[in-house]
Amino acid sequence: MTDVDPVADPVAELARVRGRFAELEREVATLRASEAELRAMFAAMTDAVLVVDRDGRYLRLPETAPGMVYKPAPEFLGKRMHDVLPAGSADAFLADIRRALAERRIVNMVYSRQIAGQELWFSANASPMSDDAVVVVCRDITEQKRHEQVLRDSIRQQELLREQEAALLQLSTPLIPIRDDILVMPLVGRLDAARIDQAQETLLQGITAVRAKAAIVDITGVPTIDVAAAEGLVRIAGAVQLLGARVVVTGIRPDVADTLAALGELGGLVTRGTLKAAIHDVEAGLRQHRPGRRAAT
Numbered sequence: 570m571t572d573v574d575p576v577a578d579p580v581a582e583l584a585r586v587r588g589r590f591a592e593l594e595r596e597v598a599t600l601r602a603s604e605a606e607l608r609a610m611f612a613a614m615t616d617a618v619l620v621v622d623r624d625g626r627y628l629r630l631p632e633t634a635p636g637m638v639y640k641p642a643p644e645f646l647g648k649r650m651h652d653v654l655p656a657g658s659a660d661a662f663l664a665d666i667r668r669a670l671a672e673r674r675i676v677n678m679v680y681s682r683q684i685a686g687q688e689l690w691f692s693a694n695a696s697p698m699s700d701d702a703v704v705v706v707c708r709d710i711t712e713q714k715r716h717e718q719v720l721r722d723s724i725r726q727q728e729l730l731r732e733q734e735a736a737l738l739q740l741s742t743p744l745i746p747i748r749d750d751i752l753v754m755p756l757v758g759r760l761d762a763a764r765i766d767q768a769q770e771t772l773l774q775g776i777t778a779v780r781a782k783a784a785i786v787d788i789t790g791v792p793t794i795d796v797a798a799a800e801g802l803v804r805i806a807g808a809v810q811l812l813g814a815r816v817v818v819t820g821i822r823p824d825v826a827d828t829l830a831a832l833g834e835l836g837g838l839v840t841r842g843t844l845k846a847a848i849h850d851v852e853a854g855l856r857q858h859r860p861g862r863r864a865a866t
Contacts, residue, residue: 617641617707620698623670625650625663628702658682669695669703679710690714744775750782751851753844757790765801769808776814783851784809787844789820799828806838815839815854819847 617640620629627645641653650659658680669676678693693707745753752775756768772784786805788794794802802818809816817839821829829840841847 619705619707620702621650621666621695621705622702623667625659625666666695666703666705670697670700673697744771746779746781747848748852749779750855751785751848752776752779752781752783753785753787755787755790758792760788760791760794760798760801762797762801765798765805769801769805772805772816773808773812776809776812781814782855783815783817785817785819785844785847785851787819787847788825789844791820794825794828796828796831799825799832802829803832803838815851817841817847817851819844 616633618631618633619627619641620631622628626649627641627647630641630643630646633640645653650662654662661680662678665676665678675694675696678695679690680693681688681690683689688711689709690711690713691707692710693705695703695705698704743755745755747753752772754768754772754775756764758764760768768786772786775781776784786802788802791798806816806818819841821840821842826840829838839850841850
């Protein structure tokens with residue numbers, strides 16, 4: 570079948586031209602609809618979008634993030650990043666853009682800029698669009714950075730509080746040597762689990778350090794002793810005995826005596842009414858067990 574000669578058949582040629590024209594109109598309508606859709610999508614975006622070549626030249630600045638102060642200004646179009654940004658920032662941007670092009674992958678950049686008198690933080694993704702250009706999508710992450718800073722400050726504050734609590738616990742469990750082989754620990758205030766643990770740790774370390782033979786725990790300054798605190802004192806006494814030393818608790822009031830008595834088994838816990846009596850008792854015991862001392866006849 571041979572092609573129709575347009576000169577020989579002008580009617581057929583006119584029909585063909587009209588058909589092609591209608592086809593082109595449909596394609597134009599489709600393109601316009603697609604363009605309108607893209608414009609609407611870009612207008613709804615809160616991220617700044619720009620197309621930049623490998624030399625940092627602004628090729629396109631689509632209309633996105635309306636009203637945002639961090640968008641590149643329209644007059645940036647055709648200029649290089651080094652023309653409009655600080656040298657350090659432009660160098661960093663250019664390095665990441667070229668890395669995205671060289672490695673053919675998305676490269677993320679996090680940076681800050683001073684805009685309108687305040688520091689703003691951004692996260693930008695550079696994605697290769699061709700061999701020589703990338704699409705960069707910039708998102709304002711200032712609020713996220715501020716929240717992260719608040720979280721870091723809160724964590725640091727908690728660490729400082731824990732350090733202060735540990736220091737207070739250390740101060741609240743002083744260890745006083747009254748002789749080379751006798752230590753006194755006066756306790757003041759409420760005895761909770763943390764205080765008990767701190768007292769035990771401090772006492773055991775002190776006894777080990779100076780090789781003490783006896784320790785006196787004075788609870789005159791403790792307003793109340795509950796069952797948990799009483800059990801803690803018994804536990805401390807048992808731990809000290811495992812180190813080969815004696816422990817005597819002083820400052821026992823009637824209500825404290827009742828609490829201790831309710832425990833039943835005191836594990837060898839020795840109590841005395843006053844610090845003076847405890848010191849006298851401990852010294853007498855140490856003299857009695859001193860090596861080389863003969864028993865009286």
